[in-house]
Amino acid sequence: MDLCSLIDRFHEIYGFGEIRKFFSPSRVNLIGEHIDYNGGHVLPCALEIGTYGLVRKRDDNNIRLASENFELKVEVNIEDLKYKSQDGWGNYPKGVIYFMKQKGYRISGMDILVWGNIPNGAGLSSSASLELLIAEIINSLFNDGRIPKIDLIKLCQEAENEFIGVRCGIMDQFAISMGKKDKVILLDCSSLQFEYIDININMNDCILVIMNTNKRRKLNESRYNERRDECKKALNIIKNYKDIDNLCQISIEEYEEVEKHIFEDCIKKRVRHVVYENQRVLNAAEALKNGDINRVGKLLVESHNSLKDLYEVTGNELDTIVEVSLEQSGCIGARMTGGGFGGCAIAIVKNDSVDNFINKVGTLYKRKIGYSPEFYITGIGHGTRELF
Template sequence: MQINELKEEFRMLYGSGEIRTFTSPGRVNLIGEHIDYNGGYVLPCALGFGTYACARKRNDRKINFASTNFHLKVEVDIDEIKFSESDEWANYPKGVIVEIMKKGYKISGMDILVSGNIPNGAGLSSSASLEMLMAVIIDNLFNEGKLDRIELVKLCQRAENTFVGVNCGIMDQFAIGMGKQNKAILLDCNTLKYNYCNVDLKDNCLVILDTNKRRALNESKYNERRAECEEALRILQTQKQINALCELSIEEFNEMEKLIKEDNARKRAKHAVYENERTKEAYKYLNEGKIEKFGKLLAASHNSLRDLYEVSGKELDTIVDEALKAKGCLGARMTGAGFGGCAIAIVKKAKLDNFIDIVRENYKSKIGYEPSFYLSGIGDGTEEIYS
């Protein structure tokens, strides 16, 4: 939906008056998967599509939420906000309001209409996009845009952890809140130290391949992988003073891996250490414009997630295999938690149409239904739109 259309719908819903407009991107992690909780680096970027909002101050303490994507409308009193399953998507911005109020920042009543074009359940972070959108609306409407952006990122993560009850890390909110056009972010999720790197794909483009299998990394599998990593770390700590697996170099891990007798724990740890090294290399190659070398790292990352971490699944393996076989593809891998959701590929622009046709056809013949494809540039983080 175009911003002008959204404004028109806002007027029909809430009446005439000043309208302020905002945008908040989706995000994708280019490389560095399942290592945020192992003390490693991630390399996410903000996407060129996301969630949009029109907002207006009210003279009371009431907040009205509406969306063009869902029929549900929610009305809350700022001073009586509670989690409610029946409020569905509105719980994410409600949680942000609660966290911002705890900090004592200014806030009052608002009318809000949101509209998003991030596919639900694809793993491109529609919830974090909505959370950062709410935080920036409150910052700009009531606090003169003066609130610290990284503090807002932390508030949004806390809202999802404590109010919604989803135990997410901080990468999603960070990439969405801190994104810059044509840049990826090398982020240490433990310290929040970060560096931007240039992403100039030259005559190539970033393609998001949606398996259309809804992401289902259930809590038990996630907890199982974390427990296996923790067990490997505990064993290695008997020989070396480390706080996280990703503090080890590949050479150090190779010398010590025989200490981990249990096969699964050893494989999970190996993925974490090697993936962390790949992420640092990817940052370097992107900055140097070595796109083909970057593409090879994507394929190596997928192999590791499939064989060592075992979180890919039939659909993701099929779409990545078909992508890598297609002419013009420099690299591809699953992205996100796994067991469904999306993969990414770097594809020559001149071969793009052919790539999409072949991957669609071959995936459908093996899986039984078609995948979806999204083309995206790398965009800016959450911001107000001034028109």
């Protein structure tokens, strides 16, 4: 569907009149998984696929939500914003609207139509994309664009944590809001200090391939929150020996000193992943700046193995697609990306090997799993914005 077709659909659903147009990207994380909520460093970027939103103000306090991705339509009054399971995808906009209202931002009724070309449940952050889309719409329509981006980012994270019930870190919302064309973001999730790193210049004739296992995932129905609890338990133990606020404040050497005080093997494994993954992100950022793409590829493989063996969030589908990817000539490195338990993996592939890579990985994955994966080669784009 293109934007003109979406405008036609808006007119069919809501009638004619002035429409404003917005876009919010999806994101992918190059490296640094399950450490944003542990205060670590991550290396995400915004993609050129995402969520489009068309909107028109209303004269009352009703908000009507429709999507071209789902049949379900939701109508709610801004004075009655509660999570309802029957409202499905509409709970994400409702959560953002609820917290914007709670924080005293101006808001009134709207007719909204959204359409996304992000694969649903693929781990490319379709939920955060939708959240930032709604936040930017409200900021632009009712608050003259004066709300700082960082406040919208934190608000959308709060909506997902408290309204939806997924205790995600801040990386997804940050990357989606702050994305820049052809840049990855080295983000310290504890301080929110960040820097942009050119990726296209330093990829050495390679391209990033996103691989959807087509095993759908839903974080609020997975073991995501369980992993957070395990990390919290580890932090409480380590605090008896180190003055820290999050797990990523300790170095590898410091962790090796305190590990003897952690008696549960599964907790040891979770912390070991977190601490070593944080260092891998810093190493990958440095390698990317230096154009050492082979080093980046090796770090991706180390990251996947750690997520498989220590953090235990991969599964047969993700392990299979990474395994068959690494068997192909021209593949520099591969790993799962996102929360895990299904969803997507990424691979760095030589430009002249991409077609052969996709064909062979697709064939081998289907032979082993029983159904086909999907592949996306999309540019790295700007963050959430109004379209003119």
